[in-house]
Amino acid sequence: MRNTRALAVAGAAVAALGLSAPAAVAWETPSNITALPSVIARGGQLTITADGCRHGGTATSNAFSPTQLSPVSGGGKGNEGARGGVGSGTARGTATINSGARPGSYDITVECNGRRTTKPQAFTVIGGVRGGIGGSSTTGATPTDMVIGGGLVAAAVVGGGVFWMRRRAERHI
Numbered sequence: 446m447r448n449t450r451a452l453a454v455a456g457a458a459v460a461a462l463g464l465s466a467p468a469a470v471a472w473e474t475p476s477n478i479t480a481l482p483s484v485i486a487r488g489g490q491l492t493i494t495a496d497g498c499r500h501g502g503t504a505t506s507n508a509f510s511p512t513q514l515s516p517v518s519g520g521g522k523g524n525e526g527a528r529g530g531v532g533s534g535t536a537r538g539t540a541t542i543n544s545g546a547r548p549g550s551y552d553i554t555v556e557c558n559g560r561r562t563t564k565p566q567a568f569t570v571i572g573g574v575r576g577g578i579g580g581s582s583t584t585g586a587t588p589t590d591m592v593i594g595g596g597l598v599a600a601a602v603v604g605g606g607v608f609w610m611r612r613r614a615e616r617h618i
Contacts, residue, residue, distance in 0.1 A: 475502060475555040478564040486571055491540045495555045495562075498536035502557025508570055509540040514557065548572045 477496040485491055493504045495514060502514045514536035536557065553567040586594070 475557050475560060475562040478504075478553055478555050478562065478567060480553055480564075480568040482568075484569045484571060485542055487542050487544050487546050489542050491542060491568060492537065493540060493553060493555070494535060494537045495557070497534050498555065498557035499534040500558065501536045502555055504538055504540065505554045505556075506540070506551050506567075508542050508546040508551040508568075510543070512538045512540040514538040514555065542570060546570045 475495045475497045479494045481492045501516050504512045517535045517537050548570050550566040550569050552563050552565045554563040
């Protein structure tokens, strides 16, 4: 009977340890990767947040250079894990989208604590508008503008002359 009791206690201890081990491993594995904004133009800044990266890590994608993720510190006291403090295991970083990135969806891979996780289609790059001075890159009137303006002035002078001549002819009758 004593052996049965000892065996039962040992089995319960092994079961409790076995059930808690995956939770501990899951805590140290990067998870819940978010990218904000989820739709971004080339050259924009993307904020990446990953849970499970207590000591920071690295985020990579084909759309930006490898980016360091730093641990988020809440600066609070007491139960920091519930308020996003150092105990929460969250890391954050900012990446700049390459100017040559093609429009489409991109994955983000986060590596921390020696483990790697990929979030497929984490964000979308859209084709941006090229800003700038546009059509006002020259100063003054171009030769084409001068020809068009001169033609309009000449048409107005001829039309005015014809109108004046008709009115004048009507008075003499």
